[in-house]
Amino acid sequence: MSIHATAIIDPRAEVDSSVQIEPYVVVKGPVRIGANTRIGSHAVLSGRTTIGRDNLIGSFSSIGMPPQDLHYKGEPTEVIIGNGNQIREYVSIHRGTATGKGRTRIGNHCMIMSYCHIAHDCELGDHVIMANLATLAGHVELGDHTNLGGLVAVHQFCRVGAYTFVGGMSGIGLDVPPYVLMEGIRNQMRISGINKIxxxxxxxxxxxxxxxxxxxxxxxxxxxxxxxxxxxxxxxxxxxxxxxxxxxxxxxxxxxxxxxxxxxx
Missing domain, CATH: 1.20.1180 (Udp N-acetylglucosamine O-acyltransferase; Domain 2)
Incomplete structure (x- = not known):
């Protein structure tokens, strides 16, 4: 285990011996971090957060913080992150709500680029890509191999089907079917065909x-x-x-x- 002297690790946390933790990281609460995961400087991990193996958590990211939900009263909800993900700088991932699924979940081998936000109760499949500044409201579902361009915003409770590519700066207000290419905003959403590439x-x-x-x-x-x-x-x-x-x-x-x-x- 490599933990920088300036990092603060809660005694309740479970950290694998192969994890690397850079300067000024804060781990608070019963966080669990799997093997060969690297936590970048100034990242904050909190609450009932489980992070699998071989993940990269970027600098200044915030994972497991309370949901931005007016009805949340401190219930013991969680964040679950799989294996082999890249979660880059300044990403925020909030834990679930008691009135939702109780968890926010990210699958395996996802790329979550800088400044993305994943709100409470979201479910991401495997091999998902979210480009810089893409934002998910609460309860959003992204299927396997979904690709969201930069600055995409997805309305709460929407689903984006597997293997779909959503063009940058799109605003998603309806479910987007699997396997397609889509771009646009709300009633201007347009699908151009199958995502053949x-x-x-x-x-x-x-x-x-x-x-x-x-x-x-x-x-x-x-x-x-x-x-x-x-x-x-x-x-x-x-x-x-x-x-x-x-x-x-x-x-x-x-x-x-x-x-x-x-x-x-």
């Missing part, structure tokens, strides 16, 4: 990408079909494709409504 980089086959492209055409570019009919068509004609069925389920389980406007509208 992202899907190829993630290792998806040409055949699967072609299936998703066809599913996109049926959902978004078949004006003769009502949404319920398009979803039924995908359920029956592409029943053997789990990725397409995930897209169908995403629409069916939306509570805020799903962005559906395309650049062809």
């Amino acid at each position: 992202g899907l190829r980089r993630a290792g998806m086959s040409r055949g699967l990408i072609a299936q998703l492209d066809e599913a996109f055409r049926i959902l978004f570019r078949s004006p003769q079909l009502l949404l319920k009919d398009a979803l039924h068509k995908l359920e029956t004609e592409m029943a053997d494709c789990p990725e397409v069925q995930y897209m169908v389920e995403f629409f069916k389980t939306s509570k805020r409504g799903v962005a559906k406007r395309t650049t062809d509208d």
Whole structure:
């Protein structure tokens, strides 16, 4: 273990012997830090926060602080962070609320760039990228391999589906379906097509990408079909494709409504 002399570590904290802690770090409360994790100078970790192995926590970041929620009364909620993440300088991640899920969770191998904010009760999958100054309000869900450009803001309770790329400076007020390219603000949100580059980089086959492209055409570019009919068509004609069925389920389980406007509208 390498802990700088100026760091302050709460005796209740559990810190693996291989962790590196730089100058002026503050760890307060029952924080748990896994193997080979590095904590940058001036970072503050607090509360019931669990950090897995092989993570990089940048300087001046703040993880596990109380949620910015007027109803929070100090309940024992938590932050859970997986393995192999990069959480860069000045990032803030707040713990959950008792009226929400009780936790804020980040998966594995995510890149959370400088000045991002992840509010209470958010759920991030694996391989998520949030570019500088991207902001999540409370209860937001990001699927695996989601990529948010710089200055993106996501409204509370919204979901962004897996493998979706959201262009910089977008304001997300509705759920964004999986596998697509999206940009815009609220009622100006526009979807330009399938995120083919992202899907190829993630290792998806040409055949699967072609299936998703066809599913996109049926959902978004078949004006003769009502949404319920398009979803039924995908359920029956592409029943053997789990990725397409995930897209169908995403629409069916939306509570805020799903962005559906395309650049062809």
